[in-house]
Amino acid sequence: MKCEDVSKELIPYLDRRSNSADRHEVEEHLAICVACRTRAEELRTLWSVLDEVPIVEPSLGFDARMRARIAEEPQPRWFRWFVPQPRLAMAMALLLAVSVWITRLPQDNSGLPGSVQNEQQQFQVIKNLDVLENYDVLSKFDALDEVPADEQPAPQPDQQNDQQQQQE
Amino acid sequence: MTRSDVQLMLDVKAGDDASFDLLLQKYRRPLVNFLYRMVRDTATAEDLAQEVFLRVYRARKQYSPSAKFTTWLFRIATNLALNSVRDNRHRQKDVSIDAASSPDEDAAPMQLPAPEMRIDEHMIERDRADYIRKVISELPEKQRVAVLLHKYEEMDYAEIARILECSESALKSLLFRAYETLRVQLAPLVNASASRREGSQS
Numbered sequence: 233m234k235c236e237d238v239s240k241e242l243i244p245y246l247d248r249r250s251n252s253a254d255r256h257e258v259e260e261h262l263a264i265c266v267a268c269r270t271r272a273e274e275l276r277t278l279w280s281v282l283d284e285v286p287i288v289e290p291s292l293g294f295d296a297r298m299r300a301r302i303a304e305e306p307q308p309r310w311f312r313w314f315v316p317q318p319r320l321a322m323a324m325a326l327l328l329a330v331s332v333w334i335t336r337l338p339q340d341n342s343g344l345p346g347s348v349q350n351e352q353q354q355f356q357v358i359k360n361l362d363v364l365e366n367y368d369v370l371s372k373f374d375a376l377d378e379v380p381a382d383e384q385p386a387p388q389p390d391q392q393n394d395q396q397q398q399q400e
Numbered sequence: 401m402t403r404s405d406v407q408l409m410l411d412v413k414a415g416d417d418a419s420f421d422l423l424l425q426k427y428r429r430p431l432v433n434f435l436y437r438m439v440r441d442t443a444t445a446e447d448l449a450q451e452v453f454l455r456v457y458r459a460r461k462q463y464s465p466s467a468k469f470t471t472w473l474f475r476i477a478t479n480l481a482l483n484s485v486r487d488n489r490h491r492q493k494d495v496s497i498d499a500a501s502s503p504d505e506d507a508a509p510m511q512l513p514a515p516e517m518r519i520d521e522h523m524i525e526r527d528r529a530d531y532i533r534k535v536i537s538e539l540p541e542k543q544r545v546a547v548l549l550h551k552y553e554e555m556d557y558a559e560i561a562r563i564l565e566c567s568e569s570a571l572k573s574l575l576f577r578a579y580e581t582l583r584v585q586l587a588p589l590v591n592a593s594a595s596r597r598e599g600s601q602s
């Protein structure tokens with residue numbers, strides 16, 4: 233190895249971070265060449281001089297500032313995944329109201345004759361299911377799209393009362 | 401058991417902000433120091449470090465562990481620091497890292513220390529540190545990044561090469577040239593330090 237080749241391999245040789253196969257060759261050369269040995273010594277000294285630069289500490293408010301900025305970042309809205317559209321939300325609410333109403337019926341009307349009651353019951357259920365399938369009714373909920381979910385009127389209780397009154 | 405950086409980042413991706421905090425704790429100090437050595441201003445270094453972490457956080461959903469976390473982190477930091485330095489100099493050149501490897505980079509003017517400043521073993525510690533930082537900051541961009549990552553972050557060649565988007569052999573040349581310049585520029589300190597060591601040995 234010539235001095236020129238050694239000088240380029242000197243840094244990887246000295247820092248021991250390269251696993252190139254030249255280590256042995258560099259060592260052999262350093263054993264016989266004063267100039268390269270001096271250069272190696274100077275590099276080591278240079279590195280110790282560079283170590284004099286002190287570490288700076290991040291300011292005390294660094295983490296708090298960082299956390300505040302992270303908190304400002306928009307978070308993924310997981311709930312949107314469950315309720316993608318107000319129209320669907322309304323349909324689900326209606327379906328829930330209907331199922332609650334069905335479960336309550338037998339208790340409220342236990343005094344009536346069985347067959348008459350069943351026919352009425354079935355008729356009401358079918359009538360209500362029609363509402364869910366009726367596109368015109370559902371499309372009217374579009375007007376509610378811009379109203380936040382918690383301000384939407386809930387028509388279910390009135391509906392339930394009407395139906396119960398009908399039966400009494 | 402401690403989770404690897406990659407695992408922490410995958411947890412951040414899955415929505416765990418506490419893991420991001422662990423990465424912040426681990427890397428804010430090396431990052432602020434790296435950036436401070438790049439821009440030589442503590443306030444700017446901290447602003448840039450915040451920006452680096454914010455970019456990492458914003459990119460969490462797209463994160464895939466194709467490289468070491470530190471490679472990614474210091475790549476963002478390097479780009480931001482170089483842009484900041486260039487903006488500061490009111491230059492309007494191409495801002496990619498590769499722009500730094502133009503043939504005239506070795507011809508970059510090296511400023512001499514102020515005449516009233518004595519560069520020798522009697523310099524007080526703070527002045528010595530300031531002077532060393534100044535000499536490093538005057539290295540051509542790519543050499544400067546290479547030295548900072550090699551000397552202070554103690555990264556291996558493969559990682560530094562990936563951050564600088566160059567081959568390992570090109571990196572070795574960069575480091576060789578950078579340390580040659582530093583050896584000449586810091587000769588008074590190096591020689592004083594060497595003679596002090598010889599004195600203590602004999």
Ligand SMILES: [Zn+2]
Pocket residue numbers: 234235238261265266267268269
């Ligand atoms: Zn030699």
